Amino acid sequence: RPHIAYQGDNLFIEACSVGDLARTHGTPLFAYSQASMADALQAYRSGFSGRKLHVCYAMKANSSLALLQFFARQGCGFDIVSGGELARVLAAGGDPSKVIFSGVGKTRPEMLQALEAGILCFNVESEAELEVLSEVASHSGHTARVSIRVNPNVDPKTHPYISTGLKGNKFGIAHERTLAAYRRAVQLPGLHVSGIDFHIGSQITDSRPFADAVDRLLDLVEQIEADGIAIEHLDFGGGLGIDYAGDTPPAADVLWQELLAKLDARGFGDRQFIIEPGRSLVGNAGLCVTEVLYLKPGEEKNFCIVDAAMNDLPRPAMYQAFHAIVPVHRSAAETSTYDVVGPVCESGDWLGRDRELAVQPGDRLAVLSAGAYCMSMASNYNTRGRAAEVLVDGAEAHLIRVRETPQDMMRAERLLTD
């Protein structure tokens, strides 16, 4: 994480002291490095240099408006999975003609909303969805550009909850059904076949599953085109992992140079390509600063109780995920082993287990790799307002989300009137 590092004993994100950010904005606080996001995007672009590439940021990873605005300004499109996400793209100044719409459960109103906005493509996930999309498009006088999401049945070797390209997963159309689905798509009114896509899972740290999925995709494209159906773009999904705890995912540029060699060898190198990265663009750009409230030594465990919790950082509770936790100000004091836990009333509310820390109440800790799937999965459980967020650019920190108040949380609710 070149943009998140100690200067002396103080943790900095770019040229901003994390301690100062916490004093100014309070905790828990998410801070993101703009330079890290730019570097991560550049790694994909250099891997694809000289090719026709369209990067659609998978905004489910972090859909805060200012981050979307940043990616829109970099020329990115977006991979959306709901009408709500489309509304965010528009609010952030994103270009709807660069939006692709994924997800197994698109509703008719969401399809119509996306057609009216003029999105680039629907990534269709079932034969039933194809029929409904055709109906919605033709009844409203639109043409929906479609790509069919193939389930290539490869094992990405990641956490079962985030693997998506296996037969037993709910995503995509089975490899064996794909050709039939394309044949049907070209017959249906209101549809224009434009591409093909896959997404095999998330936090993948090995290049093999990507290579296998690309091979299978190309086999299918050959079959479909032999049938007279043109495939204009190839969409390889997202899924490239990041380093949480000594994980060693391939670098985006290295991975793609390798995969493009395969595409070249099979004569597909000059197609329009789309990728849908999420985590790898924002994950290691972010951290969450939290304050130590209490230390609670015990016979079996020592607890370090902090002011961030599973509602802010749900990944440990949901996936037993590991996030590094480091002091905002390093000290030479003796360490003890702690479970770092939040104030939420559940034993599952932990952020890190068995961590060696030298801490006192009032000290601040930074939970690292917190840019992806943290704020976007945050909840109001225990009526805890969602954290504030800052976007750091050099020595400047822009407040991009104010801390949520109890009034914000109750705004949509109504008391009984009688």
Ligand code: LLP
């Ligand atoms: N495209 C599609 C169709 C997806 O389903 C996903 C993620 C992505 C792209 C982006 O994948 P990425 O590049 O971020 O791996 N909440 C989980 C991750 C869920 C990922 C769901 N799909 C976590 O915190 O690990």
